[in-house]
Amino acid sequence: QPVLTIITTNEERELPLPFLRRCLVLEIEMDTNEQTREQWMAERGRLHFKENIAESVYLSAAKRVWEQRIKAGELNQYQPGLAEYLDLLGALFHAPKNTQDTVLEKIACYALKKG
Numbered sequence: 001q002p003v004l005t006i007i008t009t010n011e012e013r014e015l016p017l018p019f020l021r022r023c024l025v026l027e028i029e030m031d032t033n034e035q036t037r038e039q040w041m042a043e044r045g046r047l048h049f050k051e052n053i054a055e056s057v058y059l060s061a062a063k064r065v066w067e068q069r070i071k072a073g074e075l076n077q078y079q080p081g082l083a084e085y086l087d088l089l090g091a092l093f094h095a096p097k098n099t100q101d102t103v104l105e106k107i108a109c110y111a112l113k114k115g
Contacts, residue, residue: 038062044082045089053089054097057104061088064104068112078114087111 007023009015015023031037042058062085069079088111092100 034066037066041065041082041085045085048086049089049093052093052097054100057089057092057100060101061085061092061104061108064088064108065112068108072114080112080114084112084114 031040038059041062045053045058045061065080065085065088069081072079088104088108091107091111092103095103
């Protein structure tokens with residue numbers, strides 16, 4: 001049976017050219033429109049966590065990720081992305097929905113600053 005293998009990379013290292021010749025490469029670029037980008041991230045969050053996260057938190061967390069991403073880029077530090085966004089939502093998963101906004105405010109700085 002043919003097998004489909006998906007390999008992801010954050011462009012941290014070069015992949016060998018013979019390997020790349022055998023691949024279909026899909027580069028995912030983030031939308032430059034802030035609102036569209038936050039909606040895209042929120043949709044990814046909903047796929048993972050469904051109704052377990054308050055709706056307002058999906059967008060609020062996405063906004064925080066991109067604010068920190070811009071700051072980190074200016075300081076030439078690690079820029080958080082979708083993985084950190086999902087980690088942040090995962091940390092809120094067991095918190096009651098009516099407290100998730102408050103918990104997000106308290107933990108976002110720890111989840112998003114990597115350098």
